Amino acid sequence: MNIGDLSLGDVLPEREHCPSNVSLFLYNAAVWNPHRIHYDETYTKDQEGHPEIVIDGPLQGDWLAQCVANWVGDFGEIKRFSYSNRRATYLGETLCSGGEIIAIDEGNKTIRVELWVKNSEGEVTTPGEAEVLLFQ
């Protein structure tokens, strides 16, 4: 990957995400998160009023970081990264992560990409942005 070969509007590969009970359990165990809305269906529906188990917001942040890391590979590294969870997402939903180049600074060998997780309706549930330093 060479910065001279990139253009504004280039898109990053999209990826579908279909979290399961098992994957959410493993994620929450890995990050030591005991919040019941991510594994206790009865509590989540009856006490917190959600329609289903809630998919973790930071997990969707991870998908955005992965979207960039998988695309850039060993040709660069993420220097800045931000995301914001704007809309709740639930077990059973199929979500999609992706991104697009929005700025290129050839002098500093950096690019900025706009990122998103969208639901099946095309609504952005988690917008984000990353600044990537390219090594070439």
Place this chain on the structure above:
Amino acid sequence: MNQTNLLSEAHLSWIGHEDAPIEIEVSRRDIIKYSMATEQKLQKYLDGDEAPLMFIFNLFAQPVPMDQLRVDGLAKGNQKGPSLPLKRVMAGGKEVEMFRPIKPGDKLIGVNRIKNIYEKSGKQGPLIFTEREFEVKDQTGLPVFTETETSIAR
């Protein structure tokens, strides 16, 4: 300019407050568990040679005994800060600046500080924003990452 109708001098005096430093050591096994659970694609993450960026989420969370968990499963708050006049708190944005990748064996020291507290008027009433900065360095004092998180009380 920030509005301070709800925020007193006592609230604002928390700006700049730092919690006690927290030290952790990163293990290869923890990186591998995280990488498997998040279905990483890159081999360096799956082998635990380097941590994915969002591995930092909750990395410094202190495990607490069961009797210190709330009914929702979360730990009773031990993060210091002012008692705000608005009580419904939701997460705002999160921004991370990475200075270098995290690797197994890293011994990291994190300091949480309140960077700013301010009030704005929202469509449905006043909102109080609290910005916390979590600055992480290695044992030699070199920066590893800085995370800025905003919580919104309404």
